[in-house]
Amino acid sequence: VHAVAKWAVERARANLGPTLVEYVTYRVGAHSTSDDPSAYRPKAESDAWPLGDPVMRLKNHLIQKGVWSEDRHTQAEAEILETAIAAQKEAEGHGTLHAGGKPSTRDMFEGVYAEMPPHLRRQRQQAGV
Structure with missing residues (x-):
């Protein structure tokens, strides 16, 4: 990962054009402690990652x-x-949403960007805030 990222950065700094780096990952474990991967993942699949x-x-x-x-x-x-x-x-x-907390429409736009992009300024104006 480090080597290919370093190579991509060097290409960019040398103005050699864009580089697409694809990282293929595999989640070995369950989604959560309440998840049972055997319900959707055959045993042979985990054996493929010896x-x-x-x-x-x-x-x-x-x-x-x-x-x-x-x-x-x-x-x-x-x-x-x-x-x-x-x-x-x-x-x-x-x-939290569970506790009934909900950000105001204004809060959804404030404090996100140092300088708000034009498309968000338009959306904020359309929302009336």
């Missing part, structure tokens, strides 16, 4: 190389979870 989760493969590789450890990984996961929970709480502080 090397497993690429994140875990990278973790194990870095541990083997001596540049990462289980302790650092556990700490990083805890920090990431803490950051995600804090971001969720901050977002929920602005209101």
Whole structure:
């Protein structure tokens, strides 16, 4: 991924035209904890990915190389979870649809762009705000 992205950036900086980079991914796990992939994914499909989760493969590789450890990984996961929970709480502080919170029409246009594009200015005017 890094190599092809670097190559695409170099092409762009050299004015060699646009570059399309296609990333093909595969969601190994379920959509959520309440999801059962066996209901829609045949067992043979997961067997086609014998090397497993690429994140875990990278973790194990870095541990083997001596540049990462289980302790650092556990700490990083805890920090990431803490950051995600804090971001969720901050977002929920602005209101949730479940709690009946609903942004005003004005709020949908404000604070999104440093400079609002013309098409959104027109839409805002059409909405009467």
